[in-house]
Amino acid sequence: MNYEIRTSKTGLPVPVVNDVLLHSIYDPQREAENFINSNQHQFENKRKFLVLGLGFGYHIARMEALLQESKKPYRIFVIEPVKQVAKDFITERPVRFTENVTILTGENIQEFYTNEGLINFLLDSPGMIAHPASFNLHKNFFTNFLRYETGTDASSMLNSVTNESIKQYLKDSCKTSWGEMVHDINLSPSFTSPEDYLVLALSSLASDTGTEQKGGL
Amino acid sequence: MNSLVIVNFKRFGDIYTTSHLIQSVKTQNPHCKIAMVVFSEFEQAAKNINGVDEVYSISRKRISSLLKNKIFNNAKALEEVHQLAQNITRGNWTELFNMSNDVFGTYFCSYLKSREPRLTLYGTSVNKNKTINFSNEFATIFNDVITNRENSPLHFQDCYHSILGVTRTDSDQKLKLSPRYNELARTQIQQLKQTAGENSRVIAIQLKTSDVNKELPYLTMRNLIAFLKEDTSIVPLILFAPIQEERELAARINKEFGNSLITVEADLAAVGSVLNNVDLLVTPDTVIKHIADLAGTKVLEISLGPSPFLKQGPLTSGSAVITDRISDRNFRVSHYRTNIIKTRLKAKDVYEAVKFIMNDGYIPSLDKGLSLYLATEDSMGTRYDIVAGDVPWNKEIDRIASRYFIGQTTRKFHLDEIKTAISNFPVEARKNWSTSQKERAAAILKDLLSTLRMLAKMKNNAGAAGDFISSLDKLLNHCTGDDLMALPVLFFRAKVENIQAADRRDSINQTEKLLYELKSHIQRAYDVCKSVETDKATTTDTKTAVTNGYTL
Numbered sequence: 001m002n003y004e005i006r007t008s009k010t011g012l013p014v015p016v017v018n019d020v021l022l023h024s025i026y027d028p029q030r031e032a033e034n035f036i037n038s039n040q041h042q043f044e045n046k047r048k049f050l051v052l053g054l055g056f057g058y059h060i061a062r063m064e065a066l067l068q069e070s071k072k073p074y075r076i077f078v079i080e081p082v083k084q085v086a087k088d089f090i091t092e093r094p095v096r097f098t099e100n101v102t103i104l105t106g107e108n109i110q111e112f113y114t115n116e117g118l119i120n121f122l123l124d125s126p127g128m129i130a131h132p133a134s135f136n137l138h139k140n141f142f143t144n145f146l147r148y149e150t151g152t153d154a155s156s157m158l159n160s161v162t163n164e165s166i167k168q169y170l171k172d173s174c175k176t177s178w179g180e181m182v183h184d185i186n187l188s189p190s191f192t193s194p195e196d197y198l199v200l201a202l203s204s205l206a207s208d209t210g211t212e213q214k215g216g217l
Numbered sequence: 218m219n220s221l222v223i224v225n226f227k228r229f230g231d232i233y234t235t236s237h238l239i240q241s242v243k244t245q246n247p248h249c250k251i252a253m254v255v256f257s258e259f260e261q262a263a264k265n266i267n268g269v270d271e272v273y274s275i276s277r278k279r280i281s282s283l284l285k286n287k288i289f290n291n292a293k294a295l296e297e298v299h300q301l302a303q304n305i306t307r308g309n310w311t312e313l314f315n316m317s318n319d320v321f322g323t324y325f326c327s328y329l330k331s332r333e334p335r336l337t338l339y340g341t342s343v344n345k346n347k348t349i350n351f352s353n354e355f356a357t358i359f360n361d362v363i364t365n366r367e368n369s370p371l372h373f374q375d376c377y378h379s380i381l382g383v384t385r386t387d388s389d390q391k392l393k394l395s396p397r398y399n400e401l402a403r404t405q406i407q408q409l410k411q412t413a414g415e416n417s418r419v420i421a422i423q424l425k426t427s428d429v430n431k432e433l434p435y436l437t438m439r440n441l442i443a444f445l446k447e448d449t450s451i452v453p454l455i456l457f458a459p460i461q462e463e464r465e466l467a468a469r470i471n472k473e474f475g476n477s478l479i480t481v482e483a484d485l486a487a488v489g490s491v492l493n494n495v496d497l498l499v500t501p502d503t504v505i506k507h508i509a510d511l512a513g514t515k516v517l518e519i520s521l522g523p524s525p526f527l528k529q530g531p532l533t534s535g536s537a538v539i540t541d542r543i544s545d546r547n548f549r550v551s552h553y554r555t556n557i558i559k560t561r562l563k564a565k566d567v568y569e570a571v572k573f574i575m576n577d578g579y580i581p582s583l584d585k586g587l588s589l590y591l592a593t594e595d596s597m598g599t600r601y602d603i604v605a606g607d608v609p610w611n612k613e614i615d616r617i618a619s620r621y622f623i624g625q626t627t628r629k630f631h632l633d634e635i636k637t638a639i640s641n642f643p644v645e646a647r648k649n650w651s652t653s654q655k656e657r658a659a660a661i662l663k664d665l666l667s668t669l670r671m672l673a674k675m676k677n678n679a680g681a682a683g684d685f686i687s688s689l690d691k692l693l694n695h696c697t698g699d700d701l702m703a704l705p706v707l708f709f710r711a712k713v714e715n716i717q718a719a720d721r722r723d724s725i726n727q728t729e730k731l732l733y734e735l736k737s738h739i740q741r742a743y744d745v746c747k748s749v750e751t752d753k754a755t756t757t758d759t760k761t762a763v764t765n766g767y768t769l
Contacts, residue, residue, distance in 0.1 A: 113288060119289065119293070122288065122289075123278075123279045123282050123283065123289070124279075125282070148288050149287040149288065150287065150288055150289060150290045151290075152290070152291065156290060156292075157290055157291065157292035158292070160290035160292050160293050161290075161292045161293060161295070161296045162296070163296050163299060163300070165299070166292070166295060166296045166299055170292060170295075178291045178292070189346070189347065190345050190346045190347060191331075191345050191347065194328055194331040194332055195295070195299070195328075197324045197325070197327045197328035197331065197343070198295055198298050198299060198302070198324065198325070198328050199295065200320075200324050201298065201320070201321045201324035201325050201328070202280070202284060202291065202294050202295060202298060202321075204319075204320035204321050204324070205277075205280060205281060205284060205321050206281075206284040206285060206291075
């Protein structure tokens with residue numbers, strides 16, 4: 001990977017990866033302003049955003065400025081695959097973020113999805129902003145990030161929980177996958193563990209029949 | 218009752234109506250601590266209920282995302298629900314009520330019970346051997362009767378109270394009102410009345426529900442407001458929530474009246490104060506209806522589309538429900554995904570119902586195909602009596618007769634209590650209904666006697682078990698009818714499926730005992746048929762009983 005930092009006409013640092021400029025070499029801040037303005041509709045209903053691509057953060061600083069106008073709480077998570085870019089951003093500090101912004105960096109997609117903070121953030125259905133230069137440069141990475149599917153196999157499930165009694169239950173009951181476990185519980189003439197009840201409760205919720213007032217249980 | 222956890226994974230309306238039960242529990246057990254377990258989307262509603270000491274919650278949206286979105290893991294959802302259960306069990310609660318009665322709530326409550334065996338569980342649960350347990354007959358009724366029947370013999374609230382074994386109590390503490398909002402609403406509504414005249418009434422009209430299929434069509438709503446506005450004794454007050462869609466609808470209607478309407482924008486925290494001060498609320502099936510009920514304000518419910526019918530209707534005595542004839546309605550939510558709502562209800566009919574509620578002795582005249590029910594009281598709680606319109610007699614007679622049977626089976630309930638209801642039923646219709654039910658009783662008894670014979674055979678010959686099971690299956694098939702005669706069989710099924718026997722002999726003895734109990738219950742249901750059919754006080758015919766009569 002070729003990587004360097006150039007200086008824009010306005011004197012701000014601009015990272016260049018594999019000869020691709022991640023921001024305007026003339027005026028990165030003006031470019032960021034235009035970019036965020038063109039996505040203004042996204043900011044009307046959401047207060048949480050996942051940003052794909054850090055670059056040197058001009059677009060994120062502009063986002064923060066816009067979100068701060070309404071004085072309501074907001075939260076931003078940034079995904080940047082190139083660690084060096086993130087590292088230099090912190091060193092160079094061309095713009096500053098508030099504590100509402102979290103930067104996650106790395107190339108291992110699976111690792112992102114073990115991050116409790118990111119999982120909790122994604123569960124709140126954040127809006128998504130792709131930084132065009134970064135996204136185009138790392139199209140495969142971001143596409144795979146967005147299409148990521150966690151496994152339903154026993155070991156993936158074990159990795160995703162921290163509670164010891166749930167871990168033990170999964171070790172005892174989940175031989176292959178979640179689906180198989182539900183199947184086994186359904187076929188068994190009796191419950192072998194109290195947690196079986198919770199698995200069937202969740203199974204009903206997943207099929208959208210769990211809270212229907214139908215009676216005839 | 219020391220401390221009670223109420224599990225209610227339902228929506229706003231159901232959360233608010235829990236207040237009826239909570240006030241009854243608190244009145245009869247002043248020191249009882251009460252917690253509610255709800256989805257976090259409705260946590261604030263639970264916190265707004267007087268008498269709730271603690272609220273446990275879990276986000277349905279979050280759990281659904283964990284389960285359905287492939288970037289997350291189901292095990293994480295399991296961990297979070299487990300955490301919720303742990304938080305609850307740490308509270309050392311003594312009693313647990315599965316008010317949800319859905320699959321999720323029932324498994325969740327069953328889990329809590331299996332973790333904390335000292336908990337007394339009320340309602341429906343699943344035991345270790347996967348059989349359904351009902352804490353009493355009312356839990357069976359709730360699970361198998363009132364949730365499945367189109368016209369329930371019992372109100373949900375009365376069923377909840379009976380499951381928990383508490384008496385429904387009147388209380389002015391059901392609704393948490395802001396003193397400031399309440400005073401403001403009282404003063405302004407008083408001013409409206411003074412301006413309109415001494416005997417004027419302020420009638421609030423709720424425009425929207427969360428389901429368009431439960432709403433009056435726009436033109437009907439507009440025409441209803443026109444009728445109310447023309448009536449000099451009525452001040453209509455248009456209610457809407459602080460959301461754009463409702464604001465626009467209120468503005469659109471108001472514009473049609475030259476912006477002369479009184480409109481009130483109120484959120485759930487403030488609307489109670491408004492409803493507490495008006496004389497009547499006219500509304501489709503919505504949370505606002507339940508809030509009016511908590512305020513003790515009369516309600517005219519416009520029951521349309523998939524709205525549950527007479528199950529969670531208005532409780533305040535003197536309230537009423539207007540509907541298309543029940544036999545013309547389709548209650549399945551899925552039906553309305555591909556079909557638009559059809560109703561014969563016109564503005565004039567709703568206005569007639571308003572006049573009926575507001576004026577003693579007024580006889581409403583409804584268009585064909587509509588029915589009007591009045592909320593009244595007997596010792597089992599709220600009962601709805603048909604007071605005008607077209608009636609599918611079979612369903613109506615069966616509803617009241619089923620109530621009578623449930624009352625007789627579970628408490629001292631006298632025929633006198635439902636006399637006013639059955640006096641509306643024509644003799645011929647009662648006879649027809651009774652004949653069909655007696656035929657049902659004969660068929661059930663035939664299968665019951667066959668089952669008893671097979672049981673006797675099995676006592677001496679274990680090889681006859683197959684024949685016994687076949688005859689028992691045939692007997693249990695009689696549960697499927699949504700009529701009076703299904704009730705004794707449903708009660709029997711609930712008990713026979715939960716026999717806890719020491720050995721085979723004990724199991725046979727217990728089954729035999731239950732079969733004889735079923736026989737006596739069938740006899741009781743048969744007697745109910747005879748009482749309803751022959752009661753001498755009930756000799757009125759259709760024309761005198763119900764305004765528009767009925768085409769048999």
